[in-house]
Amino acid sequence: MSKVTRHNEEHPLDAYLRVDRLPHIWCPGCGLGLILNCFLRGLLKSGLALDKVAVVSGIGCAGRAAGYIKLDSFHTTHGRAIPFATGLKLANPELKVVVFSGDGDLVAIGGNHLIHAARRNIDMTVLCANNFNYGMTGGQLGPTTPLTARTTTSRMGNIDMPFNIPYLVAASGAVYVARWTTAQVRRLEKTITEALLKKGFSLVEVISPCPTYYGRMNNQATGLGQMKYYRDSSITKQGISPKYADIEFNGQIVVGKFVDIERS
């Protein structure tokens, strides 16, 4: 691996990162760095005791997040971050358990665990980075790929309806559900703080660029291009039913906080 010169020796979040593991593996233009940044800032604002915060990831690009965070962190098997986190939380209720993973990991192979954790209202926060495809394996169709979008396994366009993640977890019983894109970092950071402090099952979906694969195959070949698209096409609709929180292929993305309720 080539040496990377860092222009500033110190980054404000260095104390919370495993700096000896940098540079990270994520591609130029990828949104995961932004999400990690927002997560750490949101976490610090929450005032939670960091020795009592554990981060659990599954497999995939987003699954690597746990390994960069200087907290108790677990990089588990594909799809199983949530049940692992469930055991961890129940064994030690003092812990704040955060699942940081991707859409393929959480909603396809791990989809059953996602809805059951929401149903049980397990006290954890799930950060779901959604880049509309499987990036780690080279850009295949996922459960969130928009209708008609092209991927390496849907060359002629996706024919399957994607999951609306907020609607899915809200219907399953989640008490806090929000969606932002990586173009809304301030709101994302604030939302993460709120989600972390919310008792019960909270989920924050973050629409995130993957210029290397998804973007390249769908007329958004750069991270900047995808960010511009998010900025121009995001429509904030706070408090609406997530049923109406649509994502259209290269069209509007409904963002906001959709669910913030109390239940046992």
Place this chain on the structure above:
Amino acid sequence: MSRRGHLVGEFFMTGDEACAEGAINAGCRFFAGYPITPATEIAERMSERLPEVGGIYIQMEDELASMAAILGASWGGVKAMTATSGPGFSLMMENIGLGVMSETPCVVVNIQRAGPSTGLPTLTGQGDMMQARWGSHGCYSIIALSPNSPQELYDLTIRAFNLSERYRIPVLVMSEAATGHMYEKVVMPPVSEIEITPRRKPTVSPEEYLPFKPDSDLVPPMANAGEGYRFHVTGLTHDERGYPAMTVEAQDKLIRRLVDKIERNRDEIIELEEDGIDGAEVVVCSYGISARVSLIAIERAREEGIRVGLLRLITVWPFPEDRIRGISRQVKAFIVPEINYGQVALEVERCAGGRAKTILVSHMGGRVHNPESILDAIKQAVK
């Protein structure tokens, strides 16, 4: 409901129930499971008993989740167990591998039924013995114990917890429907008389702690989440810091250690029951319920003047290679009754190395052996 706490005394119960009580007396305080015949009674018992001792029972959505949850619970600092049977055992395989790779103490009970696939769900089998050894992908060693009675399901579940903490590995209790559903007397001593292996904790500061740096016995001390060590755990090949290390060298170092920490400590792990092996012409080598059924055949053979010994594998994995090699120099044959078409028999044959014959007495499952079939094999061997 009255809170019974730890049970002490003599009880008449099934193997499944005894297994649950053994877990509780070993200090297990977390059970994640999914109903499956013939292991369901363990989950039922745990759901009732764990709250009585301050523990947690959770019924997961499937066995993939059950296995993942006990790994998480173990890292949360609690002794954790799941119990299942064939199809569920198959679903647990990937996360058993994560348990091996991340060196996570936990116990997995498999009350075997006849397979493959749905097979004979309510009837006995021993067809998962090789799956126990090799079922998760990649190269690793594992510990598997095989009880022959409800009493031993109690005793060996305790031992399984101790071995899992001692060696930081998922330990498999490989029983079968015939034993899990058998009612028998089970004696439970006071908890103060039960030897419990505590988790080996780090003795250095968080700054100095390397979570996968082993002690001289190849087992690393283990910090729990929330104790301030801020460690990383991954199923990827990793170095002593726990960081992913995608090199041939790191893979070589890690996998050799994971295997060697079990194989080099065989003497401490392997437990055998032996009877009449000195001077025997033939030795019956078996495990679990099949070893118990063999006792009838052995008794009859001895009445007919045949010098026959018993080698019962209480520990099946790691395999007692040295002992079988030694015996193979003194006997004509090993008789291996097992409720499958030859699994452990292959290991016996390998270790016998042609010095003694290996005669498999197979049974495809659904019932235990007819002792006559074992007796016939003994007679054939000494002809």
